[in-house]
Amino acid sequence: MTGVRRLSRWAGAALVSALLGACSPGTGVDRGLSKDGSGVVAAIAGEPDQLDPHRTSSYFSFEVLENTFDTLVEPDENLTMRPALAERWKVSKDRLTWTFTLREGITWQDGSKFGADDVVYSYRRIIDEKLGNAWRFEGIEHISAPDDSTVVLELDKPIYNLLSRIGGHKGLAIVNKKNVESGKIKTHPVGTGPFSVDDYNPGESVRLKANSRWWGGTPEIPSLTFRFIPEPTTAVADLEAGEVNWTDNIPPQQVERVSQNQDLKLDTAVGNDYWYLATNQKREPFGDPRVRRAIAYGIDRKAIVQATQYGNATVNQLAIPKTNPWHTAYSPYSHNPRRAAKLLAAAGVRDLKIDMLVTKEYPETVTAGQVIASQLEKIGVTVKPREVDFATWLDKQSKGEFDMLMLGWLGSQDPEDFYYAQHHTKGDFNFQKYSNSEVDRLLEEGQEETEKKARKKRYAEAARKIADDASYIYLYNPDVVQAWAPQLKGYKARSDSAVRFRDVGLTG
Numbered sequence: 001m002t003g004v005r006r007l008s009r010w011a012g013a014a015l016v017s018a019l020l021g022a023c024s025p026g027t028g029v030d031r032g033l034s035k036d037g038s039g040v041v042a043a044i045a046g047e048p049d050q051l052d053p054h055r056t057s058s059y060f061s062f063e064v065l066e067n068t069f070d071t072l073v074e075p076d077e078n079l080t081m082r083p084a085l086a087e088r089w090k091v092s093k094d095r096l097t098w099t100f101t102l103r104e105g106i107t108w109q110d111g112s113k114f115g116a117d118d119v120v121y122s123y124r125r126i127i128d129e130k131l132g133n134a135w136r137f138e139g140i141e142h143i144s145a146p147d148d149s150t151v152v153l154e155l156d157k158p159i160y161n162l163l164s165r166i167g168g169h170k171g172l173a174i175v176n177k178k179n180v181e182s183g184k185i186k187t188h189p190v191g192t193g194p195f196s197v198d199d200y201n202p203g204e205s206v207r208l209k210a211n212s213r214w215w216g217g218t219p220e221i222p223s224l225t226f227r228f229i230p231e232p233t234t235a236v237a238d239l240e241a242g243e244v245n246w247t248d249n250i251p252p253q254q255v256e257r258v259s260q261n262q263d264l265k266l267d268t269a270v271g272n273d274y275w276y277l278a279t280n281q282k283r284e285p286f287g288d289p290r291v292r293r294a295i296a297y298g299i300d301r302k303a304i305v306q307a308t309q310y311g312n313a314t315v316n317q318l319a320i321p322k323t324n325p326w327h328t329a330y331s332p333y334s335h336n337p338r339r340a341a342k343l344l345a346a347a348g349v350r351d352l353k354i355d356m357l358v359t360k361e362y363p364e365t366v367t368a369g370q371v372i373a374s375q376l377e378k379i380g381v382t383v384k385p386r387e388v389d390f391a392t393w394l395d396k397q398s399k400g401e402f403d404m405l406m407l408g409w410l411g412s413q414d415p416e417d418f419y420y421a422q423h424h425t426k427g428d429f430n431f432q433k434y435s436n437s438e439v440d441r442l443l444e445e446g447q448e449e450t451e452k453k454a455r456k457k458r459y460a461e462a463a464r465k466i467a468d469d470a471s472y473i474y475l476y477n478p479d480v481v482q483a484w485a486p487q488l489k490g491y492k493a494r495s496d497s498a499v500r501f502r503d504v505g506l507t508g
Helices: 059-065 116-128 162-167 177-182 232-241 252-259 289-298 301-309 337-346 363-377 390-399 415-423 437-448 452-469
Strands: 040-044 073-075 081-083 086-091 097-102 140-147 150-155 195-201 205-210 223-228 265-270 274-279 313-315 353-359 382-388 404-409 473-484
Touching: 040 059, 040 232, 059 223, 073 162, 081 086, 081 162, 097 116, 116 140, 116 150, 116 177, 150 162, 232 252, 232 473, 252 265, 252 473, 274 289, 289 337, 289 363, 289 473, 301 313, 301 363, 301 473, 353 363, 353 390, 363 382, 363 404, 382 390, 390 404, 415 437, 415 452, 437 452
Parallel strands: 040 223, 353 382, 353 404
Antiparallel strands: 073 081, 086 097, 097 150, 140 150, 195 205, 205 223, 265 473, 274 404, 274 473, 313 473
């Protein structure tokens, strides 16, 4: 997925508190659910760009898709891969053949029969159309369906993390061929998941209804409406007023206050996501690692975290968070403006001007852009944040039309997800155009290594080199923070940020 797959959505600028101050903790607001009193209304920070899981790279899309589609396997709350559409699997002794047995009786949300050919079609679509997750199928030589309930993956080399590759997130969802070919998948997808799309109001909301055919049982919630509320203060005010029942669009400076509101529940989890700066190495002078390192020394990560997240994040100079077993402790860059200035001088760079892409859809980029501009001004670098809409941001990133940008990436279960696509020379999301043959070798060896200790060593070495080269200038791992009305029972924030309502019940 792109570097926008899962992003925190909190504004970092100072907020006007008068609106929220009127709703003090413990006011006993009557919290209805949907307008008919039976469903859940969730406030998310932006509108999905589309609902095709293979083509979208927007977290807002995946908040919806998490509830409408299924993968062959999926991560549980501890990020251990569990059965989903496949009820079991077996692996050959040489680990080159994986055989998945599908659950019996699965149907699509339109009532048509689901089968192994649908899995083959979905995977071939990603591969043949060279979509964003095509890299996850590298090393998979053949995909077949010997019968309607069996899928076989034949590999040309062992893949340690095959399960997380094909099921780590809904970008690998199994899609309906007829739905794809009709073009309706963009706004009215047909999946196998616990909820189906009932109504889509562009610019306002998407309404889902419980899927009575779901293999996991009909969800208790009869309907689930995602409202698009980009302003965090409005999202929280609506939550406190009972207009919505769940949100993850909580301003970091309001987390403590919301946590004290006895009429709400708030949960946090250490997130697997990471935020970073990237410079365009095809544009001078950013091809010189000394210039990139100068930026890394010139910024103050703690100040950026405080301004954008109000402390609800952990500074990290690599991608993988400290709570992840694949974490490597490494912090090569202190906040050292003097050293930064010396690196620029050594590179022969003076009066550097940087055009920094930011987008209001992710307001922390706007705030961070202002903070970074102030910090780098001290080393003679002029940063001009340029605010564009998110669609333009994505277009300019893919075309390489930027000097520097800031955004985030959804971490997953495996180190490959944190580094390969972003930093391998041929990585699909290496938009900064970084290339280091030694890093390529280590990342490739990490893919093929089947012994965990040796594999961790390869990725740790690659991560250190990536940081030393400042391919990305890593900033922090944000916390996952979500709040909801107490009538929602069974909901819990997850470190992978997956928003799942299928097991949530209602009371009152």
